[in-house]
Amino acid sequence: xxxxxxxxxxxxxxxxxxxxxxxxxxxxxxxxxxxxxxxxxxxxxxxxxxxxxxxxxxxxxxxxxxxxxxxxxxxxxxxxxxxxxxxxxxxxxxxxxxxxxxxxxxxxxxxxxxxxxxxxxxxxxxxxxxxxxxxxxxxxxxx
Numbered sequence: 001x002x003x004x005x006x007x008x009x010x011x012x013x014x015x016x017x018x019x020x021x022x023x024x025x026x027x028x029x030x031x032x033x034x035x036x037x038x039x040x041x042x043x044x045x046x047x048x049x050x051x052x053x054x055x056x057x058x059x060x061x062x063x064x065x066x067x068x069x070x071x072x073x074x075x076x077x078x079x080x081x082x083x084x085x086x087x088x089x090x091x092x093x094x095x096x097x098x099x100x101x102x103x104x105x106x107x108x109x110x111x112x113x114x115x116x117x118x119x120x121x122x123x124x125x126x127x128x129x130x131x132x133x134x135x136x137x138x139x140x141x142x143x
Contacts, residue, residue, distance in 0.1 A: 005053060005095035010061060012099050015043050015050035022060040023052070026085050048082070049103055053092055062086035064096040066104060066112070074111075079104035081114035084123055093126050101130075113137055 002013045015023070020039050042048050047069065053062035065082040081100055086093045104112045114132060116124050 003099070005092060005099070007091060008095065009056055010053045010092055010095070011056075012051050012053050012096065015052045015063065017043055019043075019052055019060060023063060026060060026063055026087060027083070049100070051096065051099060051103075053086065053096055059087075061088050062092045062096050064100050066100045068104075068107060068109070076110065077108050079107070079109040079112045081112055083115070084126075086122075090122060090126060093122060094130070097126055097130060115139070 002011050004011055017040050020036050023039060024035060042065065043050055047067060049066045049068075051064050052060045055061050062085060064084040067080050067082050069078050069080075070076075071078040081097070084093060084096055084100075086096070101112055113135065114123075114127055115137070116127065
């Protein structure tokens with residue numbers, strides 16, 4: 001499945017194992033040696049959607065990852081935006097978030113929560129502009 005992001009010449013498609021080199025530079029994760037193995041597992045995992053935004057010349061200019069889990073307490077499937085990155089304009093980020101929301105709805109989710117790193121002002125601003133609000137997500141670093 002490939003889809004054109006509205007208002008851009010950028011296409012969104014499912015991430016593939018061979019995308020790793022471009023994805024690594026996009027997430028700025030040079031220091032994590034095991035990242036390639038993690039990426040390959042995530043791309044193959046049916047409980048995770050990884051989509052990349054690709055320019056006409058094949059450059060990956062953005063990505064978004066959403067994880068899904070069955071929730072006994074909520075009685076259905078819960079979705080969490082695990083990360084989003086872009087190299088270009090913020091409208092690509094907004095388009096990727098809209099795409100992730102649509103995919104989560106199609107999987108039967110009625111809520112998409114988002115983990116936003118404290119220093120990720122672009123993602124935070126994009127989500128707030130789309131109507132996201134602060135909730136009760138509490139986080140503990142386990143490492």
